[in-house]
Amino acid sequence: MREQLRARNTYTLFVALCAAPSAFADDAPRIETGYNSYGYPGLIDMPVAKSRPDGELAVTVSSFAGQTRNTLTFQGLPRLSGSFRYSVLDNATGGERSALYDRSFSLHYRFADETAWHPALAVGLNDFLGTGIYSSEYLVATKTLGPSLRVTGGIGWGRLGGAGGFTNPLGVLDDRFKRRPERDAGQGGDVEAAQFFRDDAALFGGIEWQATDRLKFTMEYSSDDHPREDPSAFEQESQLNFGVTYGLGPMTQLSLRYLYGSELGAQLSTALNPKSPPNHAGRDPAPPPVLGRGAPTVAALGWIDGVVERDALRRDLVRALAAQGIGLHGLSLAGGTARIEIENDTYHQEAQAVGRTARVLSRHLPAHVDTFDITLVDAGLAVSQVSLRRDDMETLEHDLDGAWKSFARARVSSPEGPAPPAPGRYPGFDWSVLPYLSPSFFDPDDPLRADAGAQLDVSFQPMPGFEVSGILRQKVVGTLDDATRRSDSVLPRVRSDFALYDREGETALTQLTGAHYFKPGRDLYGRVTVGYLERMFGGVSSELLWTRNDSPFALGAEVNYVKQRDFDGGFGFRDYEVATGHVSAYWDMGNGFHAQVDAGRYLAEDWGATVSLDREFGNGWRIGAFATLTDVPFDTFGEGSFDKGIRITVPIRWLTGEPSKTAYTTTIRPIQRDGGARLDVPERLYNRVRPRQKPALQNGWGRFWR
Amino acid sequence: MNVRLRPGHAALLAGLALLLAAGCDRVSRTLNLTGTVAAVPPQPIGPARLRVRLPATGAQATLAPVARNGGVTVWQTLDGITLSFRDGVLIATRGLGDDLMSADVDGTLAMLRGSDRATQYPHIRSYLDGEDRTVFRSFQCRREAGPDRQITERCVSTDVGMTNIYWLDGAGEITRSRQWVSPAIDYMETERLPRE
Numbered sequence: 001m002r003e004q005l006r007a008r009n010t011y012t013l014f015v016a017l018c019a020a021p022s023a024f025a026d027d028a029p030r031i032e033t034g035y036n037s038y039g040y041p042g043l044i045d046m047p048v049a050k051s052r053p054d055g056e057l058a059v060t061v062s063s064f065a066g067q068t069r070n071t072l073t074f075q076g077l078p079r080l081s082g083s084f085r086y087s088v089l090d091n092a093t094g095g096e097r098s099a100l101y102d103r104s105f106s107l108h109y110r111f112a113d114e115t116a117w118h119p120a121l122a123v124g125l126n127d128f129l130g131t132g133i134y135s136s137e138y139l140v141a142t143k144t145l146g147p148s149l150r151v152t153g154g155i156g157w158g159r160l161g162g163a164g165g166f167t168n169p170l171g172v173l174d175d176r177f178k179r180r181p182e183r184d185a186g187q188g189g190d191v192e193a194a195q196f197f198r199d200d201a202a203l204f205g206g207i208e209w210q211a212t213d214r215l216k217f218t219m220e221y222s223s224d225d226h227p228r229e230d231p232s233a234f235e236q237e238s239q240l241n242f243g244v245t246y247g248l249g250p251m252t253q254l255s256l257r258y259l260y261g262s263e264l265g266a267q268l269s270t271a272l273n274p275k276s277p278p279n280h281a282g283r284d285p286a287p288p289p290v291l292g293r294g295a296p297t298v299a300a301l302g303w304i305d306g307v308v309e310r311d312a313l314r315r316d317l318v319r320a321l322a323a324q325g326i327g328l329h330g331l332s333l334a335g336g337t338a339r340i341e342i343e344n345d346t347y348h349q350e351a352q353a354v355g356r357t358a359r360v361l362s363r364h365l366p367a368h369v370d371t372f373d374i375t376l377v378d379a380g381l382a383v384s385q386v387s388l389r390r391d392d393m394e395t396l397e398h399d400l401d402g403a404w405k406s407f408a409r410a411r412v413s414s415p416e417g418p419a420p421p422a423p424g425r426y427p428g429f430d431w432s433v434l435p436y437l438s439p440s441f442f443d444p445d446d447p448l449r450a451d452a453g454a455q456l457d458v459s460f461q462p463m464p465g466f467e468v469s470g471i472l473r474q475k476v477v478g479t480l481d482d483a484t485r486r487s488d489s490v491l492p493r494v495r496s497d498f499a500l501y502d503r504e505g506e507t508a509l510t511q512l513t514g515a516h517y518f519k520p521g522r523d524l525y526g527r528v529t530v531g532y533l534e535r536m537f538g539g540v541s542s543e544l545l546w547t548r549n550d551s552p553f554a555l556g557a558e559v560n561y562v563k564q565r566d567f568d569g570g571f572g573f574r575d576y577e578v579a580t581g582h583v584s585a586y587w588d589m590g591n592g593f594h595a596q597v598d599a600g601r602y603l604a605e606d607w608g609a610t611v612s613l614d615r616e617f618g619n620g621w622r623i624g625a626f627a628t629l630t631d632v633p634f635d636t637f638g639e640g641s642f643d644k645g646i647r648i649t650v651p652i653r654w655l656t657g658e659p660s661k662t663a664y665t666t667t668i669r670p671i672q673r674d675g676g677a678r679l680d681v682p683e684r685l686y687n688r689v690r691p692r693q694k695p696a697l698q699n700g701w702g703r704f705w706r
Numbered sequence: 707m708n709v710r711l712r713p714g715h716a717a718l719l720a721g722l723a724l725l726l727a728a729g730c731d732r733v734s735r736t737l738n739l740t741g742t743v744a745a746v747p748p749q750p751i752g753p754a755r756l757r758v759r760l761p762a763t764g765a766q767a768t769l770a771p772v773a774r775n776g777g778v779t780v781w782q783t784l785d786g787i788t789l790s791f792r793d794g795v796l797i798a799t800r801g802l803g804d805d806l807m808s809a810d811v812d813g814t815l816a817m818l819r820g821s822d823r824a825t826q827y828p829h830i831r832s833y834l835d836g837e838d839r840t841v842f843r844s845f846q847c848r849r850e851a852g853p854d855r856q857i858t859e860r861c862v863s864t865d866v867g868m869t870n871i872y873w874l875d876g877a878g879e880i881t882r883s884r885q886w887v888s889p890a891i892d893y894m895e896t897e898r899l900p901r902e
Contacts, residue, residue: 240751274836279803280890281834285745285786288802289773325743346743349838398778398790398797400810400830423812511827618837657803659743706800 009656030147031210034218034245034253038073038126038134040083040108043206043220044241044257044265046160048152049122049142051110054078055275057623057648064257064265065234066090071106072646072668074623076615079110082625084646084668089133091233100228101444103670104134104424111392119143126159128191129644133228136160137197138204152220152691153205157197163239164224165200214247222260237261246256260529269349273620284347284706287324287356291395292527293367293390293635314422316364324356325659329377329464330419338365339373341382341418346659348651349621349700350376350692354386362393376692380465381525381682382418383692384549386409397705407649407701412694414522414549421464428461436473439667440480440502451478451502464520469682471511473569481506489638491674492537492576494603498672500567501535508569510535511682523548525685535569535681537562537603545685549694552588554686557581558600580608580679586686589696592616603677606630610643610678619650620663628676636675643676645669730850745786748772755899756781758789762892768899775780789894793818794872794880796887796894807832807840814859817849818872818880829861833888861886 033050036042039060041050043075052058056075061068067090081105092100101127104127114120119141127134130367140154147337155161157168158180170177180199188456206220220241230236238261245255251272258264310333317340325346332339344353355372363374372393375385392409394403427643436455453475460468480502487496501508513531520526525545532538539562548553559581566572582600592615598614608630616622634641645667653663690696749773750770750838758781759766769781769789778797780853782788787801795818797809845868852898859870869888883896 275838280888281803281805281836281838283803284801285743286782286788288746289780289782289788290759291773292775323744323746394775397775398792398808400808400832402808403832618839700838702807702834702838706805706834 013337015348031150031208032247034216035071035073035189035256035267036602037068037069037257037265037267038083038106039073039085039269040081040106040124041122042220042423043152043208044243044255044259045222046152046156046204046206046220047108047122047124047138047140047154048113048150048206048208049110049114049120049140049154051075051081051108051122052271053080053273055617056270056271056273058269060267060269062255062265062267065229065261065263067092067229067233076623081108082106083108084670085134086447088447089228089233091546092133092228093232097430101442101447102131102133103442104132105454106130106134106289114142114144116267116279124609125196128196132195134159136194136224148210148512150208150210150372151205152208153203155201155203156223157199157201158195159201159225159227160204160223161202163202163223163236165202165223165225168197169203170197170201191246192549195443198374200307210276210510216245218243218245226260234260234322235262253621254670263554274617274619274623274654276617277654277657280651281557281703282659283704284352284659287706288320288359288363291363292394313364317360318424320360320364321357324353326353326357327424327425328422330375330422333365333369336369337371338369338420339423341374341375341377343377345661347703348653348659348661349696349703350384351697351700352659352703352706354388354697354702355706358388358393360391365390366464375418377418378692379467379515380418380463381517381519381689382415383689384694384697385413385415386697396594401600403702403704406704407698412549412697416519416522418464424465429456429487430459432457438478438480440483440498442670443483444483445485446479446482449479449482451475451480453478466514466516468514469511470509470513473505473508473510475506487674489674490636491606491632492578494564494576494578494674496671496674497567498536501569504567505535505569508535509571510569513682515683517685525689527683527685529681529683532565533562533569535558535680536565537679538565538573539563541679541681542683543685545689547586547686547689547693552590552695554586554690556584556586556684557669557688558584558684560681562679584677584686586690590657592618595685598678602628602630602675603679604633604674606675608632608676610676614647619654620649621654622647623648628678630676632675638673638675640671640673643669643673668706707728745784747784756789757897757899758783759895760891760893761895793894794896795885796883796896797892798884799887801896802887802891804888805834806887809835813847814870817847817859818857818874819878 027401033041035058037045041052042048052075054075058073060071069085069087071083072084073081077083084168085104089100096575106126108124110122112121124138126136136156136158138154138160142152143152168177177198181194202223204223209217211217222239222241226236241259242255245256247253248323255267259265267644314331321328327343329341329343344350344358347353352453355375358372370390372388373385375382388410392406396406398406433454437452439450450507453473456472457610458470483499487493489496511532513529515529518526523546527543529541533541541560543558545556560577564574564576580603582598585600587595594614595614596612597609601607610626610628612624612626614622614624624647629642647667649663649665653660708798710853713851722824723778735772744863748770749772752771754771756769769783771779772782780788780829782791790798791810793810795814799805809831812870814830826846828849829847830842832840832842843863844864845861847859850858850860852858857872861868871884872880873882881898885894887894
């Protein structure tokens with residue numbers, strides 16, 4: 001039964017491009033809001049005052065007149081989307097090369113919804129950082145006129161105020177709005193707020209007609225005057241654009257356009273929504289049923305008083321838990337209470353590991369045990385203890401609201417420390433060989449390079465809280481060593497020599513560390529790590545984290561002394577040494593949003609702070625952005641002015657539907673320089689501890705009975 | 707500096723994302739990233755057997771009872787799928803993917819026992835959404851006209867409906883049924899096998 005169902009699910013995966021429509025979809029809007037050539041919600045080149053569904057992550061590739069825009073857009077809030085764009089402009093003026101490579105950001109905010117009486121309204125900023133070739137702002141209104149017809153009109157500034165422009169109406173407020181100051185682009189990267197909504201404005205508009213479910217026709221009057229492209233790349237004969245869009249799949253659209261009276265353009269956009277896994281809530285094998293104490297069962301062992309019985313019981317539990325992908329760390333029985341410590345390496349939601357453990361306990365423990373104290377342990381750190389009544393397991397297993405009732409009846413607390421480990425747990429040894437993929441973006445010589453190879457992970461735990469681990473990478477194929485650009489950084493080259501590491505480190509020991517984890521207090525967690533911490537640095541790292549089990553705030557401090565490693569990924573070091581460290585504040589803002597501030601000294605001896613904001617989905621997807629400002633002047637930093645980027649974490653479990661904690665994370669920076677570079681310490685404490693704390697348990701408790 | 711433009715790479719980003727998304731299942735399977743939790747073989751507690759078919763996929767299996775708890779019997783396949791029935795009415799599935807997490811079937815059971823035929827009765831069930839949150843769906847059900855031994859139940863929610871059919875024996879026990887599970891699984895057909 002299972003095998004056949006799996007085959008079907010794989011098929012679904014391929015057809016739907018990983019995008020399963022939500023199980024109980026509401027009626028979709030008749031007119032599909034598309035992505036424009038800049039990759040944000042729009043017509044052809046112009047915006048619309050609509051948004052895509054919350055959470056959607058889209059890739060748009062649009063090309064015309066020798067210009068290709070690749071845009072990644074995330075609908076981070078129902079009303080707000082952010083885009084990151086990498087464009088290649090052939091024959092554009094202003095670039096010192098034959099092709100211009102440009103990275104830009106956009107924000108699109110819908111501030112009013114459409115009603116019967118007024119249109120939807122949105123405002124947007126394009127390319128507000130950096131060199132600003134797409135620099136523009138707009139205010140746009142969209143009104144639906146029937147089941148298949150929609151009109152849009154708006155006013156644009158900057159590039160969108162170029163064609164048919166008139167004196168800025170905002171000039172009545174202040175004369176400053178009449179002039180758009182020249183961008184002091186410098187190294188790029190400044191927020192050019194002084195330019196917003198300045199200079200001439202122009203009107204734009206368009207009509208969308210959804211002819212069938214899959215086919216849409218669009219016509220627009222564009223106010224984009226293409227200052228860099230006309231006439232070097234193409235002749236702009238008209239401001240009218242015509243487009244047709246065909247839905248290749250539920251989340252994939254192909255568009256063809258006739259643009260500016262002279263050019264043909266094509267666009268492909270595809271999207272997925274982390275909220276809708278292709279395999280629904282996952283294909284985990286069924287958990288063992290709860291066994292009621294009244295039931296006639298082979299597992300009822302009777303009273304346990306002898307050492308022999310205890311050992312037999314422990315061995316049974318180890319076996320039964322291992323079958324569920326859960327490790328037994330410690331076990332003690334006292335009176336009516338069984339205290340058990342588990343290590344979950346399998347389930348994304350710790351609550352699911354707790355639920356399965358409790359089911360196993362109900363099948364194996366003697367009838368007089370009426371309380372299960374299940375402690376979640378990681379690297380010897382006992383993070384949370386969940387206390388469950390056995391009666392509740394028996395009565396709520398088939399209850400309609402069993403998940404919430406069982407959480408409400410459970411007690412979650414923070415234990416002082418772990419109990420003595422079960423015999424046989426230590427020493428522990430683990431290894432795995434997995435593939436790795438290491439991409440590199442935006443080198444003008446070749447904007448996308450990657451290496452792929454095999455990675456050997458080894459871990460050895462001699463006793464609770466101690467871990468020796470190593471990662472050895474062997475490149476198999478890849479183009480990273482094609483990079484010929486060398487760092488021109490005037491700062492200590494703590495990161496910008498990455499191409500040398502790629503070239504010389506085909507076989508690289510990316511990590512070899514000894515770490516000690518400990519709990520100095522009930523809400524305190526500590527870590528000391530010594531060794532080759534990351535690919536580029538080795539040394540000593542120590543961290544202390546304060547986090548209460550029920551508080552959205554946490555504080556941490558980290559102090560490191562490190563030395564730069566040789567390029568070849570071996571055991572040698574270079575001359576550069578630095579003391580670096582940060583004080584960190586963490587805030588779980590609710591609804592999956594997480595903010596973090598890290599202030600301190602970075603690798604190039606610069607002082608400053610990093611602000612990051614992430615949206616974490618319940619299934620483990622994480623999409624966020626960060627920016628670091630330090631005392632390095634923008635001119636000294638070099639291109640980009642300061643360190644910033646976006647990061648995306650994709651849980652493997654989301655793709656496969658099988659229980660797994662493995663996730664793939666990638667960080668995309670417009671450019672990697674040396675300022676604001678933070679040490680990449682393996683296994684920082686916050687992300688180890690937080691998934692096992694009460695708020696995370698509560699959010700994942702739906703899987704308790706899964 | 708002489709720079710060659712390679713438009714092929716421009717589309718590569720999108721292509722890579724697409725390939726990753728579409729191909730990951732296959733990749734991870736060959737790399738043995740999946741299947742970390744093996745199905746536990748059933749330990750039957752009785753001789754009864756249940757034959758179940760999923761018409762949407764053609765999948766079928768024979769299940770044995772593995773637990774009984776407060777009027778609910780849990781049946782399990784050889785490969786680790788469990789189905790829970792309260793007096794023959796489905797209240798939960800595990801291991802199917804788009805699983806039914808729980809259901810309140812008191813109204814259906816009362817209807818099957820022959821209470822007033824004309825009344826509507828509520829039916830509530832829960833699922834997990836893509837972010838592991840519990841989602842409740844509420845239905846209104848009523849018995850459709852038909853023979854006493856083959857009872858048809860029609861339930862509607864705001865955007866989905868289901869039509870379940872129960873075949874009863876002389877003692878009022880469900881011997882066969884066709885019951886809706888979830889949008890992705892669709893219907894399930896069950897049949898009690900004669901005891902051997």
